Amino acid sequence: MxxxxxxxxxxxxxxxxxxxxxxxxxxxxxxxxxxxxxxxxxxxxxxxxxxxxxxxxxxxxxxxxxxxxxxxxxxxxxxxxxxxxxxxxxxxxxxxxxxxxxxxxxxxxxxxxxxxxxxxxxxxxxxxxxxxxxxxxxxxxxxxxxxxxxxxxxxFNWQSIRDLRKIPVGDAVVMITTVIIVVATHDLAKGVISGVILSRSYLAGGWPACMHLLR
Incomplete structure (x- = not known):
């Protein structure tokens, strides 16, 4: 009451x-x-x-x-x-x-x-x-x-935070970038599309130099 x-x-x-x-x-x-x-x-x-x-x-x-x-x-x-x-x-x-x-x-x-x-x-x-x-x-x-x-x-899978270091660097970059774009633009579509493009670029070997720097 x-x-x-x-x-x-x-x-x-x-x-x-x-x-x-x-x-x-x-x-x-x-x-x-x-x-x-x-x-x-x-x-x-x-x-x-x-x-x-x-x-x-x-x-x-x-x-x-x-x-x-x-x-x-x-x-x-x-x-x-x-x-x-x-x-x-x-x-x-x-x-x-x-x-x-x-x-x-x-x-x-x-x-x-x-x-x-x-x-x-x-x-x-x-x-x-x-x-x-x-x-x-x-x-x-x-x-x-x-x-x-x-x-x-x-x-939310809280275990994923503890396992973040075990995730491949490329996957971690794509995931974090997608989250940042979604939060910054308030547009889920832009974040998803950017994540897909970034992921495909990584798989195609478009940014190996960045991976060496991050490591």
């Missing part, structure tokens, strides 16, 4: 303040835009980085879960399924999506292994929107930030 009283007395932004939650099922519709080259050029600068980041995050999530569960997933099937799902989602006014590392790792750590765990998560999210939409609107954004911080702590 004390916490609720504090929230009531402070000007705390809630989910409802950020956006409106529509408590109804999405309807199928075809976007009323001309299907020509000009339209493609308008959406390409946004769709290409979005697709690239989504694919890389899904593949990275699959690799992490394969290691955690000692299994081997089909990466081609993952990418195809994600592409088909995102195309269909667009006809219902939805946003493109990809595998989520945080939710996936927490799910596996909680015992989830099969498709049922994902289905339950999706159904519960739908229940929250359609049935408990008014309750969700009252959730403080600060509380969600706290949840995300705990998810980040729970999914």
């Amino acid at each position: 004390t916490v609720i009283s504090i929230w009531a007395g402070l000007d705390v932004r809630t989910v409802g303040d950020m956006s409106e939650i529509t408590r109804q099922l999405p309807l199928f519709h075809i976007p009323s835009v001309p299907l020509n080259w000009e339209t493609l050029m308008i959406i390409l600068p946004y769709s290409f980085p979005l697709a690239l980041v989504g694919i890389l995050e899904s593949l990275m999530t699959a690799a992490i879960l394969d290691e955690m569960t000692d299994t081997r997933s089909n990466k081609n099937t993952e990418v195809k399924g994600q592409g088909i799902a995102n195309i269909i989602t667009g006809f219902f006014g939805g946003m493109a999506g990809c595998a989520m590392i945080g939710q996936s790792v927490i799910n596996v750590k909680s015992g989830g292994r099969g498709r049922l765990s994902t289905l339950v998560a999706g159904i519960f999210l739908l229940f929250l929107i359609l049935v408990l939409g008014d309750v969700v609107k009252q959730i403080p954004m600060a509380a969600l930030v706290g949840v995300m911080v705990m998810v980040s702590i729970g999914t």
